[in-house]
Amino acid sequence: MKFAGAFDVKAPRPAVWEKIRDPGLMAACIPGCDSIEKVSETSYRAVVAVKVGPISARFSLVVDIVREEPPTRLVARARGEEGGRASALSCESLLSLTSLGEAGTRVEYEADVDVTGRLGKFGLGIMRKKVEQLSEAFVAAFRGRLEPAAAA
Amino acid sequence: MSAFVRHPASVEEAVGWLASIPGALPISGGASLMAMINARLVEPSCLVNLERLEELRGLSLQADGSLRIGAMTRHRDIAGSALLVGAHVLLRQAAAVIANRPVRNMGTIGGALGHADPAADYLGPLRCLDAEIEIAGRSGRRSVPMSQFILGWYETALAPGEIVVAARAPPLPAGATLYRKVARVSGDFATISCALRLEEDGRGTTARAAIGACGPAPLRSETAEELLRGGLGDAEAVARFGAALQAHADPIDDVRGSADYRLKLIPRVLASAIAELTGADRG
Numbered sequence: 001m002k003f004a005g006a007f008d009v010k011a012p013r014p015a016v017w018e019k020i021r022d023p024g025l026m027a028a029c030i031p032g033c034d035s036i037e038k039v040s041e042t043s044y045r046a047v048v049a050v051k052v053g054p055i056s057a058r059f060s061l062v063v064d065i066v067r068e069e070p071p072t073r074l075v076a077r078a079r080g081e082e083g084g085r086a087s088a089l090s091c092e093s094l095l096s097l098t099s100l101g102e103a104g105t106r107v108e109y110e111a112d113v114d115v116t117g118r119l120g121k122f123g124l125g126i127m128r129k130k131v132e133q134l135s136e137a138f139v140a141a142f143r144g145r146l147e148p149a150a151a152a
Numbered sequence: 153m154s155a156f157v158r159h160p161a162s163v164e165e166a167v168g169w170l171a172s173i174p175g176a177l178p179i180s181g182g183a184s185l186m187a188m189i190n191a192r193l194v195e196p197s198c199l200v201n202l203e204r205l206e207e208l209r210g211l212s213l214q215a216d217g218s219l220r221i222g223a224m225t226r227h228r229d230i231a232g233s234a235l236l237v238g239a240h241v242l243l244r245q246a247a248a249v250i251a252n253r254p255v256r257n258m259g260t261i262g263g264a265l266g267h268a269d270p271a272a273d274y275l276g277p278l279r280c281l282d283a284e285i286e287i288a289g290r291s292g293r294r295s296v297p298m299s300q301f302i303l304g305w306y307e308t309a310l311a312p313g314e315i316v317v318a319a320r321a322p323p324l325p326a327g328a329t330l331y332r333k334v335a336r337v338s339g340d341f342a343t344i345s346c347a348l349r350l351e352e353d354g355r356g357t358t359a360r361a362a363i364g365a366c367g368p369a370p371l372r373s374e375t376a377e378e379l380l381r382g383g384l385g386d387a388e389a390v391a392r393f394g395a396a397l398q399a400h401a402d403p404i405d406d407v408r409g410s411a412d413y414r415l416k417l418i419p420r421v422l423a424s425a426i427a428e429l430t431g432a433d434r435g
Contacts, residue, residue, distance in 0.1 A: 053306025054177075054267070055193050086192060118192050125404030125411075129305050129368075 001128055003111045007139045010104040011146040013097050017071030019146060020095065029141040031134050034058075042068075046078075050119075052130050057082045057119055059089055072097050087117025157199045163207055163288045163317060169200045171290040171313035178202055178315050180224055183251075183259035184267050208262065208317060211235045217323030223262020223316040230261060239324040239349045242281060245331035246273040246347065252339040262316040265301070268308045269341070271408070275302070276347035276364035277331060279372050281321040289314035302369035327351050332425045334417060336408060341365070343409040344417045348425045356382030359393070359426055366414050367402040384430050387423070394419025
């Protein structure tokens with residue numbers, strides 16, 4: 001499943017980059033993220049709970065920063081499984097940050113998400129809607145952290 | 153009997169169990185839930201069986217002319233009920249085409265509402281009939297209009313631990329009804345469905361319509377229905393009505409059809425259902 005989108009944040013590019021590389025902040029913005037633990041400068045462990053209708057799943061993920069060019073581009077790969085290996089998730093994502101000058105920063109993202117196992121059975125159509133919902137929630141939370149004035 | 157399945161004797165006991173046992177789920181007919189448990193999609197810690205709850209059984213006509221359908225009423229019983237007359241016939245028409253006979257013998261209207269599969273057959277008709285859903289939880293009873301019952305994909309107004317007690321359809325003016333289900337094969341879920349009833353008042357006839365399987369909840373537009381009043385024989389007015397409902401759609405791509413295909417079907421299915429009900433297609 002491929003996703004792409006963009007959103008603008010009213011903050012300068014280096015500040016946006018710094019927040020994107022702040023695991024604590026990311027954990028607070030990712031819907032369902034219970035914890036993030038730093039393994040190395042470019043590797044993290046995260047636990048994320050997802051609920052699609054009656055189905056709940058908790059994924060233990062390993063997130064690796066594959067490539068980064070501060071403060072413009074970041075390529076990350078996430079892989080993980082639910083308890084009991086009932087389903088597996090992998091995701092490759094690309095983030096790019098463009099400065100909009102006074103107006104702030106544009107964040108563009110592309111992601112390729114694969115879900116197999118019991119959650120994959122549920123039908124990709126509904127998973128896509130779910131991921132779109134989660135992205136919207138993330139963008140709202142992330143903006144809230146960077147634009148405290150706008151949130152008030 | 154293991155404690156994995158509980159058999160409460162009252163609604164209050166049932167919601168008490170659901171509230172106090174983490175991971176407990178209510179089970180009514182089990183038509184969807186058992187299949188999901190077998191596929192390991194859900195793994196409840198305990199099932200609270202609603203089968204012995206008298207209050208949840210059967211259809212009854214209320215003093216005010218409204219129709220109450222208990223949550224444990226099977227599809228089979230709704231499909232064959234003589235109590236469903238006038239506009240309420242729509243529910244009978246929908247129940248008759250749910251899946252197949254074994255599923256209709258098992259499945260219940262309360263279960264279908266709680267699961268809220270966007271392609272399920274009752275959702276559109278209940279929306280079209282301005283139904284209300286009676287809900288019970290540990291903190292008491294409440295009633296939610298069908299227009300506010302479905303909050304998202306497979307998400308309902310039911311809070312954790314709450315159950316559907318009944319669906320209630322208000323008395324409505326008599327008028328022809330039709331449930332049109334487009335499915336790949338008989339017995340499948342709908343690719344798209346259309347629940348339709350005609351309603352006449354002094355200002356002319358209009359159609360009340362709800363489109364299913366094209367978003368998390370059935371699509372309906374009361375505003376567009378008023379614009380259509382008196383225009384059921386006018387192909388352009390009917391096309392505008394279809395376009396208005398299409399504008400609210402948010403379909404998914406799945407094995408039953410792509411989102412684009414579903415969008416294209418909305419005005420067509422609607423126009424053909426209206427033509428069938430008004431007799432225009434017999435011309």
